[in-house]
Amino acid sequence: MNKFEFTHRRKNPLSGEWVLVSPHRNNRPWLGATEAVATEELPKHDPSCPLCPGNQRANSDTNPHYSYTHVFVNDFGALNSISPQAESSTDPLFTYDAAEGECRVICFSPDHNKTLPEMSLTELSEVITAWQQHYRELSLRYNCVQVFENKGAIMGCSQPHPHGQIWAHPHLSTEIEREDAQQSSYFQLHGRALLADYAEKEIADGSRVVFENKHWLVVVPFWAAWPFETLVLPKDELQRLDALNDAQNSALAETLKVLTTKYDNLFRCSFPYSMGWHNAPANLDSSASYWRLHAHFYPPLLRSATVKKHMVGYEMLAESQRDLTPETAASILRSASTIHYKQGNS
Amino acid sequence: MNKFEFTHRRKNPLSGEWVLVSPHRNNRPWLGATEAVATEELPKHDPSCPLCPGNQRANSDTNPHYSYTHVFVNDFGALNSISPQAESSTDPLFTYDAAEGECRVICFSPDHNKTLPEMSLTELSEVITAWQQHYRELSLRYNCVQVFENKGAIMGCSQPHPHGQIWAHPHLSTEIEREDAQQSSYFQLHGRALLADYAEKEIADGSRVVFENKHWLVVVPFWAAWPFETLVLPKDELQRLDALNDAQNSALAETLKVLTTKYDNLFRCSFPYSMGWHNAPANLDSSASYWRLHAHFYPPLLRSATVKKHMVGYEMLAESQRDLTPETAASILRSASTIHYKQGNS
Ligand SMILES: O=P(O)(O)O[C@H]1O[C@H](CO)[C@@H](O)[C@H](O)[C@H]1O
Ligand SMILES: O=P(O)(O)O[C@H]1O[C@H](CO)[C@@H](O)[C@H](O)[C@H]1O
Numbered sequence: 001m002n003k004f005e006f007t008h009r010r011k012n013p014l015s016g017e018w019v020l021v022s023p024h025r026n027n028r029p030w031l032g033a034t035e036a037v038a039t040e041e042l043p044k045h046d047p048s049c050p051l052c053p054g055n056q057r058a059n060s061d062t063n064p065h066y067s068y069t070h071v072f073v074n075d076f077g078a079l080n081s082i083s084p085q086a087e088s089s090t091d092p093l094f095t096y097d098a099a100e101g102e103c104r105v106i107c108f109s110p111d112h113n114k115t116l117p118e119m120s121l122t123e124l125s126e127v128i129t130a131w132q133q134h135y136r137e138l139s140l141r142y143n144c145v146q147v148f149e150n151k152g153a154i155m156g157c158s159q160p161h162p163h164g165q166i167w168a169h170p171h172l173s174t175e176i177e178r179e180d181a182q183q184s185s186y187f188q189l190h191g192r193a194l195l196a197d198y199a200e201k202e203i204a205d206g207s208r209v210v211f212e213n214k215h216w217l218v219v220v221p222f223w224a225a226w227p228f229e230t231l232v233l234p235k236d237e238l239q240r241l242d243a244l245n246d247a248q249n250s251a252l253a254e255t256l257k258v259l260t261t262k263y264d265n266l267f268r269c270s271f272p273y274s275m276g277w278h279n280a281p282a283n284l285d286s287s288a289s290y291w292r293l294h295a296h297f298y299p300p301l302l303r304s305a306t307v308k309k310h311m312v313g314y315e316m317l318a319e320s321q322r323d324l325t326p327e328t329a330a331s332i333l334r335s336a337s338t339i340h341y342k343q344g345n346s
Numbered sequence: 347m348n349k350f351e352f353t354h355r356r357k358n359p360l361s362g363e364w365v366l367v368s369p370h371r372n373n374r375p376w377l378g379a380t381e382a383v384a385t386e387e388l389p390k391h392d393p394s395c396p397l398c399p400g401n402q403r404a405n406s407d408t409n410p411h412y413s414y415t416h417v418f419v420n421d422f423g424a425l426n427s428i429s430p431q432a433e434s435s436t437d438p439l440f441t442y443d444a445a446e447g448e449c450r451v452i453c454f455s456p457d458h459n460k461t462l463p464e465m466s467l468t469e470l471s472e473v474i475t476a477w478q479q480h481y482r483e484l485s486l487r488y489n490c491v492q493v494f495e496n497k498g499a500i501m502g503c504s505q506p507h508p509h510g511q512i513w514a515h516p517h518l519s520t521e522i523e524r525e526d527a528q529q530s531s532y533f534q535l536h537g538r539a540l541l542a543d544y545a546e547k548e549i550a551d552g553s554r555v556v557f558e559n560k561h562w563l564v565v566v567p568f569w570a571a572w573p574f575e576t577l578v579l580p581k582d583e584l585q586r587l588d589a590l591n592d593a594q595n596s597a598l599a600e601t602l603k604v605l606t607t608k609y610d611n612l613f614r615c616s617f618p619y620s621m622g623w624h625n626a627p628a629n630l631d632s633s634a635s636y637w638r639l640h641a642h643f644y645p646p647l648l649r650s651a652t653v654k655k656h657m658v659g660y661e662m663l664a665e666s667q668r669d670l671t672p673e674t675a676a677s678i679l680r681s682a683s684t685i686h687y688k689q690g691n692s
Contacts, residue, residue, distance in 0.1 A: 009442060028422035078667050079366075085351070085352050087352075093543060099354050155656065155659070156658040159378075174665035198439050274658045274663070312620045314492060316622075318513070
């Protein structure tokens with residue numbers, strides 16, 4: 001039971017945006033679109049997959065016979081080196097600026113059919129280590145390094161082989177700029193990091209906690225927009241991915257294993273989402289103490305493997321809207337088993 | 347050809363957000379999800395449709411035998427009257443507030459199978475008149491009245507019978523609050539309405555204009571995020587839907603007919619989108635001169651009736667990204683026929 005069973009709005013302190021919560025709307029019958037569920041079992045190796053070990057990519061490079069992760073430059077990256085024709089304008093109605101950067105793809109595993117929840121803790125730890133290494137290298141040249149994963153065809157993922165991406169650029173993206181401003185002004189007002197305060201209060205309250213271990217906390221944030229959205233927060237004072245020590249890396253592997261397993265068990269399917277890490281801008285040195293590294297998971301499913309939440313009309317033109325409360329979503333995720341449904345008795 | 351063939355970012359002056367433009371990425375092969383195209387021809391009347399004339403709705407009301415539009419209260423509205431348990435909090439990390447309002451559904455036509463581009467100018471005019479009437483009535487009680495349409499199953503539309511929605515509430519939504527702040531500060535700086543200046547400059551330039559008549563202008567905005575996004579702007583000083591006179595109403599009917607016909611002709615399908623009107627807040631009286639009424643069309647299709655743009659990972663975590671430039675999209679829309687493909691020789 002929860003005390004939020006009336007229509008209300010909640011404010012996201014990281015973005016400054018509001019979310020409309022309509023718990024009574026859960027009872028709405030659904031006659032709209034249903035999504036395809038991927039039931040086909042994938043092979044361990046697919047000779048036509050450009051991400052599998054030993055295969056050729058579009059640019060005709062050959063992938064090495066890698067054992068954990070493999071990272072390469074995206075053959076169709078949205079960002080590349082600066083163009084000589086590049087121009088810019090500060091006209092208030094036609095502001096534009098040249099953009100440069102680098103896009104990389106990170107294969108999580110040599111196995112074509114092994115998603116994050118199906119990987120061992122050692123394998124997950126290697127994914128985190130690869131994120132850390134590439135974050136470290138790219139952040140020497142780029143102020144903003146966006147590590148993310150689109151999982152599932154429904155999330156625009158164009159290759160079934162489990163992989164993520166890293167897009168790096170000198171400018172701050174809209175979202176990072178917004179979170180930077182919000183965290184900075186909270187710090188000025190309260191003398192503490194916004195997400196450090198937030199993590200403490202969520203642990204004390206408990207109603208939105210999904211999982212915690214010594215170093216990490218997973219909550220359905222108070223302001224979640226997507227039905228089963230989660231926020232992964234460090235308990236330690238971490239600003240960026242490269243700063244994780246071995247213990248924090250291992251604890252994060254456990255955290256990702258538990259969270260993604262619970263997600264898959266929710267509707268007994270490979271649970272789609274977009275997830276990614278928000279790091280403090282690379283050029284903030286010691287002054288970055290108002291920042292906390294964190295990961296957002298944005299999964300689209302609402303009621304089953306085939307019915308998703310559509311963020312459309314009202315949501316695009318006004319603000320996000322959700323039906324079930326974040327507290328209900330958290331309690332459903334808490335009860336979901338930590339043993340993957342494909343592995344037996346969950 | 348256009349001068350923006352290098353990677354760049356553009357700034358949306360209405361929202362303050364940036365968009366990443368990567369024209370070279372158009373060549374990316376697409377192996378990801380494809381969407382279903384609705385090819386099934388719908389009947390003129392469907393006995394099981396809760397929106398058709400004379401049929402029963404979920405709440406067991408019976409629809410009248412209407413001839414143009416029919417408006418009723420949404421049986422599963424996200425907003426309703428204020429709850430007696432309603433609470434609120436201004437805790438900076440857990441801010442929430444009770445929300446109240448009204449949600450209405452507007453059937454555009456008695457015909458189950460007649461979408462906006464297939465309607466006559468008289469019928470379209472009646473839709474606009476209904477928008478105006480309900481806007482007028484609701485804005486007496488609610489500061490923020492959001493008129494919108496989700497078209498197509500891909501846009502979460504749960505009923506194929508052509509219809510739109512109106513959600514009204516006392517608070518300003520996140521988007522309206524943002525556009526209000528941006529238009530107000532532009533006015534303070536330049537002494538002119540942002541969108542009035544913008545419309546003038548777009549007409550003078552021409553490269554992003556899709557259509558214009560005496561009272562209305564349709565452009566692919568300079569900062570468009572969706573591939574074929576458009577912005578409908580009045581040439582006259584209009585702040586709200588209820589202020590349209592007969593000539594402006596008729597000219598808008600023509601504008602909507604042309605725009606939605608071009609959309610359908612683009613990929614020879616019933617072109618999905620979410621669209622909606624942004625009105626000045628109802629409680630701004632004469633001081634609203636910095637505001638301009640406008641409509642946004644957000645269509646998801648990218649390359650064909652089955653391949654859409656996914657606003658996912660990078661877009662959710664960082665900022666919107668597009669491939670083809672707004673200028674290219676505008677020139678494609680300009681060349682699209684104004685005679686609907688179902689009606690013959692286009
Ligand atoms: O109200 P409908 O058509 O049932 O529902 C649709 O539009 C609403 C308003 O944009 C969204 O909140 C829903 O996610 C969507 O499925
Ligand atoms: O890079 P991919 O996997 O080919 O493409 C996917 O992720 C990108 C980054 O979120 C998006 O811009 C694309 O729309 C999406 O289809």
